[in-house]
Structure formats: structure tokens, C-alpha cells
Amino acid sequence: MRFTNAIVAAGVAAALMSGCAKAPDQDVEKAKKAVETAQAGEAGKYAPVEFSAASDAIKAALAEIEKQKAKFVLGRNYEAAKKSLASAMQSAEAALTAAAANKEAMKAEVAALIKKQEAKIAEAKAALNKVSKNKKMKDAAEKLESAVNDLENGLASLKASFENGEIASVKEQIVAAVGRAESLIKEMAEPAKAAKTEKPKKKK
Numbered sequence: 001m002r003f004t005n006a007i008v009a010a011g012v013a014a015a016l017m018s019g020c021a022k023a024p025d026q027d028v029e030k031a032k033k034a035v036e037t038a039q040a041g042e043a044g045k046y047a048p049v050e051f052s053a054a055s056d057a058i059k060a061a062l063a064e065i066e067k068q069k070a071k072f073v074l075g076r077n078y079e080a081a082k083k084s085l086a087s088a089m090q091s092a093e094a095a096l097t098a099a100a101a102n103k104e105a106m107k108a109e110v111a112a113l114i115k116k117q118e119a120k121i122a123e124a125k126a127a128l129n130k131v132s133k134n135k136k137m138k139d140a141a142e143k144l145e146s147a148v149n150d151l152e153n154g155l156a157s158l159k160a161s162f163e164n165g166e167i168a169s170v171k172e173q174i175v176a177a178v179g180r181a182e183s184l185i186k187e188m189a190e191p192a193k194a195a196k197t198e199k200p201k202k203k204k
Contacts (some may be wrong), residue, residue, distance in 0.1 A: 021076040025071060031058050031085040035093035043095035045168050046102040050095035057088035070090055108166050113174045114162065117155050120181035124148050127188040147184050151177065 035054050038044075043051040062083035069078045128148055132141045154177055162170045 013204040021068070021078050023069065024078050024082050026122050027082055027096040028061070028065070028082060031061065031088040031092070034089045038095040038099070041096045041099050042103065043092075043099040045099070046106065047095045047098035050098050051092055054088050057091055061085045061088060061137055071170055082126035086143050103167060110162060110167055110171045110174060113171070114155070114159060117151075117158075117174060117181060118177050120178060121148065121155065122183065124151065124181055124185050124188065126182050127185055143189055144184070151181050151184070 024029045036056055038047075038051055038054060043054075064081040064084060068078055068081065087092065125148060128141065128144050131137050131144060134141075153171075156172055157175065158170050
């Protein structure tokens, strides 16, 4: 009788073990690696939407796994977690691909903006030269010259950052720099215009 009971108990235990859903540990590791690879590829910077989707999916999967682990052994079901992990991997791969493409596109855009700023600085220098010829504008010319020098030094710094691969941060700064250059050129055009229209005093 005892022998029979032992056999029955062993059978029940075997049934429990076979019916117990296992946590998708291998899938978790694969998804984590995919997200880490995307992060290393600067996906968070150049493909934030896709990377965020991957991060959210893996967080949801891990939360679901913990939820299932808290249940009774026979009631565990990891299908939802597996789907989230698959989604995380897919989004991470998409983020990595998008990041590479977006970075190259941004790089070309920033290179064009740098050339534009070089042209604006040359234009500003030419305008400054005209203002400097007006003796009455001496004080203003000194301030404007300082502003032009700031633009030139700023561009040199941005070029160095660009060469170091800081594409996204340089883009934001170069756009602002071009705006400052355009404002300065407009500012210098006013005194130059005034000098042209000023009537010479009549001799007594």
C-alpha cells in the first residue's frame, strides 16, 4: 500500500512539474541584449521613439513575469511576457537601424548649417567693415566686432564638437548660432543705412 502511494505521489509530482510553465529566461536575456545593443548604437539619441518602445516593452515583460511567478505553479502563463519580449527585440532592432540612418541624415544637415554659418560670418565681417569706416560709429563698431569674434570662436568650438561626433548637440547649437549671426547682420545694416542717408552739413 505504501509502495502504491509512493508511486501515485511521484506521478502527481511529475504531472505538476510537466504542467508548470517556465519563465522565459532565455528570451529575457536576448531582449536585454538587443536593447543594450540599440543603446550602444545611440538609439536613445537618434531614434528615441523606437528605443522608447523597446524599453517600455521589456519593462512590461519583466513586470508580467514577476506577476506570473507570484501565482500558484499550475496557474502560471508566460505567453503575454513572451509577446512583450518579442516586441522589445523587434523595436530594439528597428531603433538600431533607424538611429544609424537618422544620424547620417543629421550629420549632413549639420555640415550644411556649418557652411551656412561660415557664409554668415563672412557677411557679418563685410558689414562690420562698412560700419567701422564711419567715425561716428566707433563705439558701436567695437561692440559689433566683439560680437563677430564671438560668433567665429563659437563656430570653431562647434566644428571641434562635430568632428568628435557630437552631432545632435551641435545641431541645436548651430541653429541658434545662425540665428544670432543673422540678427547681427541686420543690426549692422541699420547704422550703415543711416550713414548713407545722412546729409552733409552746409558750410557757413
